[in-house]
Amino acid sequence: MAQFELVMPKMGESVAEATIIKWTKNEGDTISADETVLEIATDKVDSEVPAARAGILEKKLFKEGEVVAVGTAVAIMRDSSSSEPASTPATKPAPEKTESPVAQNISAPAVVASADSTGRFYSPLVKNIARQEGISQGELDNISGTGKDGRLTKEDILNYLPQRSKAPAPAVVSNEKIAAPTIKSEVVQSKPAPVISLNAGDEIIEMDRMRKLIADHMVRSKQTSPHVTSFVEADVTNLVLWREKVKKEYEKRENEKITFTPLFVEAVAKAIRDYPMINVSVDGSNIIRRKSINIGMATALPSGNLIVPVIRNADMLNLSGLTRSVNDLALRARENKLQPDEISGGTFTISNVGSFGNVMGTPIINQPQVAILAVGAIKKKPAVLETPQGDVIAIRHMMFLSLSYDHRVVDGSLGGTFLRKVADYLEDFDLNRPI
Numbered sequence: 553m554a555q556f557e558l559v560m561p562k563m564g565e566s567v568a569e570a571t572i573i574k575w576t577k578n579e580g581d582t583i584s585a586d587e588t589v590l591e592i593a594t595d596k597v598d599s600e601v602p603a604a605r606a607g608i609l610e611k612k613l614f615k616e617g618e619v620v621a622v623g624t625a626v627a628i629m630r631d632s633s634s635s636e637p638a639s640t641p642a643t644k645p646a647p648e649k650t651e652s653p654v655a656q657n658i659s660a661p662a663v664v665a666s667a668d669s670t671g672r673f674y675s676p677l678v679k680n681i682a683r684q685e686g687i688s689q690g691e692l693d694n695i696s697g698t699g700k701d702g703r704l705t706k707e708d709i710l711n712y713l714p715q716r717s718k719a720p721a722p723a724v725v726s727n728e729k730i731a732a733p734t735i736k737s738e739v740v741q742s743k744p745a746p747v748i749s750l751n752a753g754d755e756i757i758e759m760d761r762m763r764k765l766i767a768d769h770m771v772r773s774k775q776t777s778p779h780v781t782s783f784v785e786a787d788v789t790n791l792v793l794w795r796e797k798v799k800k801e802y803e804k805r806e807n808e809k810i811t812f813t814p815l816f817v818e819a820v821a822k823a824i825r826d827y828p829m830i831n832v833s834v835d836g837s838n839i840i841r842r843k844s845i846n847i848g849m850a851t852a853l854p855s856g857n858l859i860v861p862v863i864r865n866a867d868m869l870n871l872s873g874l875t876r877s878v879n880d881l882a883l884r885a886r887e888n889k890l891q892p893d894e895i896s897g898g899t900f901t902i903s904n905v906g907s908f909g910n911v912m913g914t915p916i917i918n919q920p921q922v923a924i925l926a927v928g929a930i931k932k933k934p935a936v937l938e939t940p941q942g943d944v945i946a947i948r949h950m951m952f953l954s955l956s957y958d959h960r961v962v963d964g965s966l967g968g969t970f971l972r973k974v975a976d977y978l979e980d981f982d983l984n985r986p987i
Contacts, residue, residue, distance in 0.1 A: 555610065557625035561601060563594060567892045568706070569621045570594045572614055573761075581609050582632055589627065592620075597859070597892045598762070607632050674704060681709050698920065762857045773919045777958040781914045782968050784953050786975035788930060790983045791815060792949040798987045805987075806872060813849060813882075814874035816902055816927055819977035821845050821867040824900060827970040831899050833920040834961055848898035848918060849878065851885045852907075860918060861885050862898040871987075906930065912952040922958035923967070925974065927951065 560570060570592040577589050588600040589609065607629040614626050674682075674692070682692050687709075695712050697704035750756075759767065795810060802810045824831045824845050833840045845867040848860040861881035866874065884890050900921055905913035906929035913926040928951050935948040955971040 554631040556605070556607065556629055556631070558589060558601070558603060558627040558629055560592070560620045560622050560624050560626050562622050563597075563599060563892050567594050567622065569619050570599075571619050572616050572626070573598065574616055575612060576600075577609050579609055579612060583607060583609055583629070593761070594892050597890055597895055598888065599891075600888065601626070603629065678704050678706060678709055681706065685709075685713060760855070760857070762855070766858060769919070770916050773916050776919055777917050777922070778960060779914075779917065779956050780959045780962075780964065780967065781954055781956045782964070782971050783912060783955075784971050784975045786951055786953055786978050787935060787948050788951055788978050788981070789949040791978055791981040792930060794981060794983050794985060802875075802987050806875070808872075808875050808879055810871075810875050811878065812927075812930070813902075813904060814871060814878045815978070815981070816904070816925075817847050817849070817863060817866055817874050817878065818871060819974050820847060820900065820902060820925060822977050823970055823973040825867055826973055827966060829966060830923050830957070830962060830970045832922055832961060833899075834922065834958065839961055842899040844897075844899065846897050846899045848895075848901040849881070850901060850903040850915075850918075851882055853886060853888075859885050859890070859895060860898060860901060861890055861894050862896065864897065901925070902927065906951065912954050914954060915956050917956055917958055922960075922962055923970075924956050925971075926954045926956070928953070 563570065571594075572590055573593050574591045575589070576591065577583055577587075583589060583603045583606065585604070585606045586602045588602050590601050592599050592601055608631075609627060610630045611628040612626070613628065614620055620626055678692075681687075692704070692709075695704055695708060697708050791812070795812065795815070799810055802808070828841060829839075831842045831845060833842065844865055846862050846864045847866040848862045850858055850860050853859055861884075863869070863874065863877045863881065866877075869877065881890070881894065884894075898918065898921060901915075901918040901924040903913065903915045903924060903926045905915075905926050909929055911928040911931065913928070915924045915926045917924050930949050930951045932947055933950045934945050935950060937944050937946050937948075953971060953975055955967055955974075957967040
């Protein structure tokens with residue numbers, strides 16, 4: 553047959569379905585191999601679906617906004633070398649028959665993915681489960697999400713259902729047993745939105761979907777965790793001089809540029825080994841200590857939005873491995889080619905505010921983690937050095953490190969000593985370290 557199917561690709565072990573955001577091609581369009589046909593969104597990341605081979609888009613099987621299971625055909629394509637016309641009479645109702653059963657394979661009727669009045673995004677599958685279980689919008693808003701940017705996943709709502717059946721009426725729960733973050737959320741929702749006045753020349757710009765998710769995630773993080781931020785100033789002169797000495801040889805040997813980021817990741821991974829209670833999450837009154845050290849690195853996208861790809865088991869990688877991972881993830885993040893599993897599972901996050909020329913920052917914790925490190929710009933400054941001959945003033949490469957942490961489980965002693973340990977690893981960098 554000259555026809556072939558374009559299927560929803562597998563996007564990671566944790567992803568079972570995706571929402572079609574936009575068709576970039578129309579029926580009848582000729583499409584080259586590897587050319588993007590549609591854009592999709594999961595609970596974690598947006599992606600593009602390319603054509604596996606060249607052909608003509610004959611029929612779309614789903615509309616924009618519909619949810620589609622992984623492995624399901626989303627379109628029928630026809631070999632462009634075929635002389636068959638696009639609309640073959642009588643013998644080609646197959647796509648028409650295929651559409652209905654395919655749609656029925658989805659867990660619930662296809663509906664448009666949407667955000668509620670608070671701006672929180674809900675996938676069609678989550679919305680359908682909520683409707684079937686009689687979960688109100690207010691109750692849905694108060695369920696904690698473990699997906700990207702705090703999004704509510706299918707697993708979250710299914711795990712919530714047994715607890716809901718054992719709980720008393722929602723009104724009693726909200727008064728007596730609800731967690732502090734949810735109470736705050738309700739208080740915020742009860743306040744009327746402020747009236748924003750517009751002046752001549754003002755422009756109204758609607759947030760894109762990713763910006764809405766980021767905004768929601770940031771607000772929820774502040775409502776969940778009492779933030780405390782500690783600061784240290786580190787002398788990273790040896791680090792700077794070492795990189796300057798080896799960067800050309802390293803690039804020639806490894807075909808990779810070595811930046812400061814893998815050096816920061818290495819220091820953080822070592823410090824987490826020394827202070828494992830910084831590598832935890834909070835589940836009600838329980839503390840979950842993470843075995844793996846998975847470090848996320850906040851990456852700015854060309855759109856101005858932010859994404860956090862994760863370096864898994866960072867403590868198990870040598871410097872070359874860290875450099876390769878950092879460069880690869882950063883490049884594919886900017887090209888919108890990350891897989892959903894590559895931005896999930898982080899246990900600690902680093903944000904490089906120095907890349908924007910800032911000397912320090914007070915980052916917001918990336919839930920459900922309990923700490924995030926901001927590294928500032930490296931600046932030459934006069935500093936006092938202690939020598940056997942007495943104190944001297946010298947020009948040194950200095951930088952600020954700032955750690956925001958969840959004061960429910962990380963007190964000033966742990967947060968402060970951990971931050972100091974990171975600075976110590978950077979300051980004590982071996983200037984003669986081989987590459």
